Amino acid sequence: MTTRHCLTLDLKNDPRLIAAYRAHHERIWPEIAQSIREAGIVSMEIYLRGTRLVMVMEVTPEFSFEAKAAADRANPAVQAWETLMWTFQQALPDAPPAEKWQPMERIFSLAGR
Numbered sequence: 001m002t003t004r005h006c007l008t009l010d011l012k013n014d015p016r017l018i019a020a021y022r023a024h025h026e027r028i029w030p031e032i033a034q035s036i037r038e039a040g041i042v043s044m045e046i047y048l049r050g051t052r053l054v055m056v057m058e059v060t061p062e063f064s065f066e067a068k069a070a071a072d073r074a075n076p077a078v079q080a081w082e083t084l085m086w087t088f089q090q091a092l093p094d095a096p097p098a099e100k101w102q103p104m105e106r107i108f109s110l111a112g113r
Contacts, residue, residue, distance in 0.1 A: 002042055002058040007101040010090050011051045018051070021088040031077035039068040053089075055101060 011018050025046065036044060040063035047054045072078040086100070095102050 002060060003063070005055075005057045005059060006104040006106070007055045007057070008092065008104050009053045009055075009101045010092055011048075011053060011088055012090050013051050017088045018048075021085070022048070024084070024088075029077060029081060031075070032081050035071065035075055035078050039063060039071060041068075054104070 011021055040060040041057050042060060043056075043058040045056045047056070072082070082100075089100060091098075091100060092102050
């Protein structure tokens with residue numbers, strides 16, 4: 001059984017930066033894909049509309065945002081990737097300082113209706 005998480009973040013409003021961000025995600029580094037899988041993330045998709053990103057993750061019961069963050073801090077490749085990605089990204093206006101992806105609240109589900 002998996003759990004779905006949806007997160008959001010903005011890109012800087014610069015068409016060249018947005019194009020570069022897209023290009024990086026067409027060829028993510030193997031170490032990044034490995035770190036994602038090792039954290040218990042079974043599936044991850046990122047959607048773009050204008051400058052708004054939405055990430056949808058399916059995770060195992062063992063997944064923890066805290067454990068993923070700790071593993072990321074200890075992984076030089078992930079740190080390099082995150083530094084690179086931050087050149088394209090900007091925090092949401094209501095995000096706590098230095099926090100990137102923010103969880104979204106599900107307000108509707110067709111299941112059970």
